[in-house]
Amino acid sequence: MTNTQHEGLDLSQVPELAAQLRVDSIRASTSAGSGHPTSSMSAADLLATLMSRHLRYDWDDADAPGNDHLVFSKGHASPLLYAVYKAAGVVSDEELMTGYRRFDERLEGHPTPVLPWVDVATGSLGQGLPDAVGIALSAKDLEKAPYRVWVLCGDSEMAEGSMWEALDKASLYGLTNLITIVDVNRLGQRGPTDLGWDLEAYQRRVEAFGARAIVLDGHDLDAIDAALAETDGDLDKPLVILAKTIKGKGYPEVEDAEGWHGKPLPEDKAAEAIDGLGGERHLLVRGPKPPEVERAAPEVGTASMPTFEKGEEVATRKAYGAALAALGDADPRIVALDGEVSNSTGTGTFVEKHPDRFFEMFIAEQQMVAAATGLATRGHIAFASSFAAFLTRAADFLRMAPVSRVDLRMVGSHAGVEIGADGPSQMGLEDLAMFAALQGSTVLYPSDGTSTAALVQQMAETSGVSYLRTTRGEYPGLYEAGEEFPVGGSKTLVESADDDVTLIGAGVTLHEALSAAAALAEQGTRARVVDAYSVKPIDAEGIRAAVEATGGRVVVVEDHHAEGGLGAAVLAALAAEPITDLRFSHLAVDGVPGSGTPAELLDWAGIDAAHIAEAARSLLEA
Amino acid sequence: MTNTQHEGLDLSQVPELAAQLRVDSIRASTSAGSGHPTSSMSAADLLATLMSRHLRYDWDDADAPGNDHLVFSKGHASPLLYAVYKAAGVVSDEELMTGYRRFDERLEGHPTPVLPWVDVATGSLGQGLPDAVGIALSAKDLEKAPYRVWVLCGDSEMAEGSMWEALDKASLYGLTNLITIVDVNRLGQRGPTDLGWDLEAYQRRVEAFGARAIVLDGHDLDAIDAALAETDGDLDKPLVILAKTIKGKGYPEVEDAEGWHGKPLPEDKAAEAIDGLGGERHLLVRGPKPPEVERAAPEVGTASMPTFEKGEEVATRKAYGAALAALGDADPRIVALDGEVSNSTGTGTFVEKHPDRFFEMFIAEQQMVAAATGLATRGHIAFASSFAAFLTRAADFLRMAPVSRVDLRMVGSHAGVEIGADGPSQMGLEDLAMFAALQGSTVLYPSDGTSTAALVQQMAETSGVSYLRTTRGEYPGLYEAGEEFPVGGSKTLVESADDDVTLIGAGVTLHEALSAAAALAEQGTRARVVDAYSVKPIDAEGIRAAVEATGGRVVVVEDHHAEGGLGAAVLAALAAEPITDLRFSHLAVDGVPGSGTPAELLDWAGIDAAHIAEAARSLLEA
Secondary structure (H helix, E strand, O other): OOOHHHOOOOHHHHHHHHHHHHHHHHHHHHHHOOOOHHHHHOOHHHHHHHHHHOOOOOOOOOOOOOOOEEEEOOHHHHHHHHHHHHHOOOOOHHHHHHHOOOOOOOOOOOOOOOOOOOOOOOOOOOOHHHHHHHHHHHHHHHHOOOOOEEEEEEOHHHHOHHHHHHHHHHHHOOOOOEEEEEEEOOEOOOOEOOOOOOHHHHHHHHHHOOOEEEEEEOOOHHHHHHHHHHHHOOOOOOEEEEEEOOOOOOOHHHOOOOOOOOOOOOHHHHHHHHHHOOOOOOOOOOOOOOOOOOOOOOOOOOOOOOOOOOOOEEEHHHHHHHHHHHHHHHOOOEEEEEOOOHHHHOOHHHHHHOHHHEEEOOOOHHHHHHHHHHHHHOOOEEEEEEEHHHHHHHHHHHHHHHHOOOOEEEEEEOEOHHHOOOOHHHOEOOHHHHHHOOOOOEEEOOOOHHHHHHHHHHHOOOOOEEEEEOOOOEEEOOOOOOOOOOOOOOEEEEOOOOOOEEEEEOOHHHHHHHHHHHHHHHOOOOEEEEEOOEEEOOOHHHHHHHHHHOOOEEEEEEEEEOOOOHHHHHHHHHHOOOOOOOEEEEEEEOOOOOOOOHHHHHHHHOOOHHHHHHHHHHHHHO | OOOHHHOOOOHHHHHHHHHHHHHHHHHHHHHHOOOOHHHHHOOHHHHHHHHHHOOOOOOOOOOOOOOOEEEEOOHHHHHHHHHHHHHHOOOOHHHHHHHOOOOOOOOOOOOOOOOOOOOOOOOOOOOHHHHHHHHHHHHHHHHOOOOOEEEEEEOHHHHOHHHHHHHHHHHHOOOOOEEEEEEEOOEOOOOEOOOOOOHHHHHHHHHHOOOEEEEEEOOOHHHHHHHHHHHHOOOOOOEEEEEEOOOOOOOHHHOOOOOOOOOOOOHHHHHHHHHHOOOOOOOOOOOOOOOOOOOOOOOOOOOOOOOOOOOOEEEHHHHHHHHHHHHHHHOOOEEEEEOOOHHHHOOHHHHHHOHHHEEEOOOOHHHHHHHHHHHHHOOOEEEEEEEHHHHHHHHHHHHHHHHOOOOEEEEEEOEOHHHOOOOHHHOEOOHHHHHHOOOOOEEEOOOOHHHHHHHHHHHOOOOOEEEEEOOOOEEEOOOOOOOOOOOOOOEEEEOOOOOOEEEEEOOHHHHHHHHHHHHHHHOOOOEEEEEOOEEEOOOHHHHHHHHHHOOOEEEEEEEEEOOOOHHHHHHHHHHOOOOOOOEEEEEEEOOOOOOOOHHHHHHHHOOOHHHHHHHHHHHHHO
16 A cells, blocks of 8 residues: 555644644534533544544545545534544634534534535434445445545444444445444443443454454554554455543543533633643644545436236236336446345345345345445435335434435335235334325335336436335236326326215225225216325325315225325325315224235225225215 | 253153144144245244243243243244144144134234233344343343243344344343344345354354353254253353254255245145154143242332422423332332433433333333333333434334234433424434324323323323323423323313414424414414324314314424324314315424524424414415
8 A cells, every 4th residue: 555644644743633623622512502522522532543644535525436434423423523624624613613503504413414524414323334334335346446434433322233233234245445433432421331441342242243343542542543554454354443432531520521421511611621632723634635536427328117018917016126127227326225025025126137236234124224325325326125014123214314315215015904914013004104204205105017117217316215115916007008107196097077086095005996986886986096106295286186076075095004194195285275075084004903815904904995985985975 | 940840841752842843833834825834943943842841831821920931033933833832732723724824813924912922022023032131121120030031033133233232231131031042044035144054153243242152053952952951050141042953944845945935835845744744743742830929919109290380491301200200109110211311301310219110221222112012011111211313213113012012101302303403313303203103002292391290190001102202492381280181182272262273283382382372462363272282192172173163274383294293183183074164284394404593493494483473374364
């Protein structure tokens, strides 16, 4: 290796930088009246050494493809991160002092990508390292770029299982470009951590999960520098630096003291601490430049999407797999992840065609979403799939995706009681509610192969978190190949000039609604049937028109709990400009299902054709 | 120790039992047409030895307080569990052959507590062991009973971080009564697992997390028996038995073969396999009896609940802590858990008074909910708390709670943008949607100290998952001490005979609605203000009456995303019998917030008094 990594500060100058980082962490948080100075001070020596001598970063070009990445998994130490940005000259001292934690400013309480140097939002502990695994996967297996991903973790967050999912996958995938630094300052928010300063326990765990561990004194700059310099050589495992540190280091009154988590120093103590640290400094420091890396623009062709015939029986989960594989043929940015169920979710079809762009996350749904998040920050179009029920495992990671401003494509199979004999643990009955409640999300729920393929294609171009809900069983195609399904639209499958009632369904319940309409027709009742394939955004205008045309009578039926799903979306749409004489009937799953055949369970849940027809008749009799 | 544990079969007879378990696993799944025989066959030798010689269980009394507990973390191996029940004589061969996976039968695809011998539902992998930690905690620290908790895990599920959270807590709390058996059969659903048969890797991980590991051949009955017999002595650590097994063991054609996960054997292969295993058997086998254990009925007194004055400023999170501590004074069944933020959630007040009934789960929300689940199965009234945002981490565990038929009391603090400077990662904006979508859940959202205390008291008596949403800031008391707040009710705080519009809020937005009403009154507009402290069930009748009395005009305002929260609950209530001329205005959080003061962020989100008043005026002008 070259010695470019030492073009920053001489090691003898690092203490001055570390003091500046501590002083600025104190100043920023005291001026803001909140924040975590002591959690910043413990890691100041680590960051000063890293940013001045090892982090290869072009501060004038945050998007330089050769840049290393720095993920603050302990996001509450944001004063330290922002102090680093000041030292690098990209944030002014004035911004640090007047912007931190203020309204409409970018130096938020926890880092988010509104800052160009931040890849992913952190602040929900246990997410930064899993996200970083996705970035490192991109570097190693997709970009094949020499950059490294540095992650600063707190010791408290090592209690999150997601951290061990991350290390497991880091070692499985040989991510020697991932360097995890754990700031073991012994104290969490309300007191000592689980393992305290038992560095050996951390070491045993980290090594058992396949990483190389270096234990050091996190305030010994020589030791830190030597450990960081290990990354100049060839590593054979992910590296984890376990740094024994002192919370509040640099101001004796708060060092290793309980009761100072998340508290700024009062003005007088801040002044005393700053004085003791040698006062304010305004060093400008830049470390080594990144290597020149070319990143070619992807060659994106036109996808040759699979087609399905009207009447052809196909499971939407299989149609999804075929559609994704086709997208992957045309666009090298398409990647897929799955939670060890790709033979069930449909993703297996993609895996067969594009094994080099598939990442098996095994049964670790949190890491699956985190890896997708990291991959998305690097420009990949990531689809991640599992059973709809098991995607709830990653709810907190999904919640953070909009804060990270990433585009994620999630696919949940085995929706609802329709799955049958496997029973309630495998039934997605809360997934629509979870995805719909995410900021800026899109929720799609196709009922046949043609609509599935059309929606999957649009998901690839949809920003934010988009979710596709698929069904286990095979149902007949409802549309001719080539039909279009714009996000935010709906389809009317059955209608006449004088319909009596509107039936709205999606997925399996749309097929049941069609059967109900046929049965009603035999009795002389004309039902309009609407395919609400776009649950969010819902086709408010189309649905309103249908309900108004049918005398305000509408039955919404869904294979999901009553809360937060299709019925709620329809009601919200209708409430915008209420309909006189609305007669709303909502059929959804209530009670805990057991096993059974799909037909038995749809009947039990009261969402099959017979119940839909009955609900429609009740509305007409009312 | 006595040798009662060997009162069951002689070890030489165990192979016959093991063959029976394999045969019955094949028969049950083939007859059902679905299920996981090969995943059952790998663990048959382990279970035959355990149930016949070590599991201390009174099969005539599933509630005997001295009974060991057997948790099938790999719930898909249900044929094996049910075959064990048949061998114990509590399930008939007929039920096994005609009930398994059938509608309206109790032998569901994955075990649930509709069966008296099942403690918790499994089937979402990675949950059984965490749940078992809660049962073992109860035995050791609360019941002080000698029973053991045996857990059968799959190897695939060791990829879930939650399993490591569980082992971490098991060792931290010294749960030597917890015996984990990992059935390392190398094959997951779609192919080999992450670690395959690398038993040493599992051993290193398990030991690093503080457990004692025994590696053995899971088909060597002597080795299995010797390992299980270790539990007769005094253990100093949780024991993990890592058993190398062969998936499908007993029928050579499917042994260690891919493509047989979750597939019953076809009739012909089943017949061949059963023949090879020596045919059907109907052994009745009971192992050692449990020790006699007295469990005294708890002495429950009358709680002396804290009182708060009208006008007194208090944060509902603090009122929650005071109320919980008071409940704990009166009822020894009350226990609490927290995710290392008890000084923020309010739970710290309980910790100070009842440290022996508090379990610190550190930053491991999944394990927190799992431990609460396990504790709940043992009759404890468990409250578990963290920031509302971070409870999403445990969404899959919460989803499974209704399937486990447990009562859980969840408390989420720091709801919404009201928290201010910490920013979006710490803001609960999806929590109402998550909790409301759970089967049979109760969602409560108090606005002052008096209502908080009243609702916490009721939560202790509420079945299912109940959720209390609390607020960070201090707000003035709205009610006199002693006011009652029935679940499913609402309160009208401001009203007159001729109100123009109804304002509905809860938590911080109720206070904003009151300010809005005051401002509107100054302009001559009479607003009725409703406190919707019970979000689910919502007071449909009361809210309907208020909206009807105000000309159909209603503004619902919430510090939550628009989907799945208070607005959705109000709409669903109003839709049951629609109101003519409904004019519905919904103010909720849209967009990704940043940092700021609570006032700035409430304004930014459009949910403060000024925006509420403006929305009310718009309705009146419409």
